[in-house]
Amino acid sequence: MLTARPRGTNDILPREAAHWRAVEAAVHLLCRRFAFGEIRTPLFEYTELFQRGVGEDTDIVEKEMYTFYDRANPPRSLTLRPEGTAAVVRAYLENRLDAGPQPVKLYYVASPMFRYDRPQAGRYRQFHQAGAEVFGAADPAADAEVIALAHGLFTELGLLGIEVRLNSIGCPGCRPAYRERLREYYRPHLAEACPECRRRFERNPLRLIDCKKDACRLLAAGAPPVIASLCPACAEHFTSVQGYLAVLGVPFAVDPGIVRGLDYYTRTVFEVVHGGLGAQSSLCGGGRYDGLVETLGGPPTPAVGFAVGMERLLLTMEKEGVLPPAGEGLDVFVTCAGEAAGTVRRAAFALLARLRAAGLAAEMDLAGRSFKAQMKHAGRLGARFVAIVGEDEVARDVVGLREMAAGTQVEVPAGEVAERVAAALRGATRTGF
Numbered sequence: 001m002l003t004a005r006p007r008g009t010n011d012i013l014p015r016e017a018a019h020w021r022a023v024e025a026a027v028h029l030l031c032r033r034f035a036f037g038e039i040r041t042p043l044f045e046y047t048e049l050f051q052r053g054v055g056e057d058t059d060i061v062e063k064e065m066y067t068f069y070d071r072a073n074p075p076r077s078l079t080l081r082p083e084g085t086a087a088v089v090r091a092y093l094e095n096r097l098d099a100g101p102q103p104v105k106l107y108y109v110a111s112p113m114f115r116y117d118r119p120q121a122g123r124y125r126q127f128h129q130a131g132a133e134v135f136g137a138a139d140p141a142a143d144a145e146v147i148a149l150a151h152g153l154f155t156e157l158g159l160l161g162i163e164v165r166l167n168s169i170g171c172p173g174c175r176p177a178y179r180e181r182l183r184e185y186y187r188p189h190l191a192e193a194c195p196e197c198r199r200r201f202e203r204n205p206l207r208l209i210d211c212k213k214d215a216c217r218l219l220a221a222g223a224p225p226v227i228a229s230l231c232p233a234c235a236e237h238f239t240s241v242q243g244y245l246a247v248l249g250v251p252f253a254v255d256p257g258i259v260r261g262l263d264y265y266t267r268t269v270f271e272v273v274h275g276g277l278g279a280q281s282s283l284c285g286g287g288r289y290d291g292l293v294e295t296l297g298g299p300p301t302p303a304v305g306f307a308v309g310m311e312r313l314l315l316t317m318e319k320e321g322v323l324p325p326a327g328e329g330l331d332v333f334v335t336c337a338g339e340a341a342g343t344v345r346r347a348a349f350a351l352l353a354r355l356r357a358a359g360l361a362a363e364m365d366l367a368g369r370s371f372k373a374q375m376k377h378a379g380r381l382g383a384r385f386v387a388i389v390g391e392d393e394v395a396r397d398v399v400g401l402r403e404m405a406a407g408t409q410v411e412v413p414a415g416e417v418a419e420r421v422a423a424a425l426r427g428a429t430r431t432g433f
């Protein structure tokens with residue numbers, strides 16, 4: 001057990017971490033271009049925030065939250081963040097960002113989320129999301145901007161097989177009538193639905209469209225589409241969003257099956273899917289949530305946002321073969337020939353420090369290897385140069401500098417090694433230093 005990580009969690013090793021950094025850099029870059037500011041919120045929040053914010057009859061609140069009591073007297077119930085939006089809304093209100101100029105555009109990158117779900121490929125108990133939220137803009141252009149940002153992230157990363165699926169689930173004005181139509185449709189078929197859907201049928205029949213069980217999917221395929229029940233204002237909003245997406249050149253398909261699992265959505269909902277992910281095909285989910293800020297104690301504030309699953313994004317990039325090359329590798333390995341603890345080693349150590357101070361990635365043997373074994377090790381590490389420091393070199397204040405790929409070696413004054421290597425790496429003098 002001591003060497004097993006908790007089920008549904010992952011270790012991110014150096015090679016993968018380089019891929020994560022590349023994706024994170026793309027998120028930062030794109031969010032900057034779209035003029036979003038980064039926000040970081042705590043890993044845990046008071047449990048009520050998610051109960052109210054995500055919704056009592058959602059899978060997350062009913063059965064997936066990591067909830068615990070702290071050591072306060074009396075103890076407070078805390079929950080590891082299962083999603084980002086409720087926490088960002090809380091931070092928006094608590095920090096009085098609502099009192100400043102609107103809209104407020106925020107994003108987060110690679111934030112850990114926790115859900116007690118059944119782990120499988122692409123579904124974990126600790127996973128990471130990047131996401132963006134816009135507060136204080138009711139304009140359908142904000143919906144389009146947020147969808148364009150999500151879409152832009154995937155295309156920036158070189159993914160081709162993605163699809164944006166768009167729908168509208170109306171507003172508190174028109175949704176009750178649609179709910180009733182849904183109940184009428186489902187009532188005669190209830191026996192065919194799963195027990196959970198039967199239980200949710202009265203309170204929240206929209207959930208039945210979202211259920212992933214086979215029998216429920218079959219039923220959902222015949223359900224009346226929500227778009228036909230939208231009030232004129234919601235219908236106009238939906239048409240405008242589509243118009244703006246066309247202007248921005250973002251391809252999409254209207255999909256009446258997209259209703260999203262969380263309670264807080266109003267009007268626009270969307271997902272970005274990728275065929276290569278199998279059952280867990282959703283890369284990104286989001287939409288408008290005009291009622292949430294008020295639900296959490298703030299003033300009425302329109303809002304729209306999305307979250308992208310980082311693990312699924314990286315899995316998809318791997319499948320499409322568009323992962324960026326991992327890491328920069330080692331610039332110089334300093335080998336030390338001669339006595340282990342004396343002058344030679346001290347000279348090698350000083351050289352190592354100078355190389356690092358010059359901004360190079362440098363390393364030396366710390367495992368007492370022979371000279372031959374050190375050379376082999378340098379090759380294994382993929383070092384581009386090896387600096388050879390021996391008794392003779394130390395006496396003459398020089399270093400043997402070998403370029404590994406070319407197999408060439410020259411002697412260089414010890415004080416010039418860093419400069420020579422840096423110049424060679426810049427491509428200034430590729431041969432013969």
Ligand code: AMP
Pocket residue numbers: 083115117122123124125126127128129282283284285286307308309310311312
């Ligand atoms: P949600 O917050 O449920 O709307 O999910 C948004 C995105 O997060 C999904 O499209 C997935 O890419 C990702 N995601 C959600 N749940 C998980 C999970 N358990 N494991 C890995 N990724 C997840």
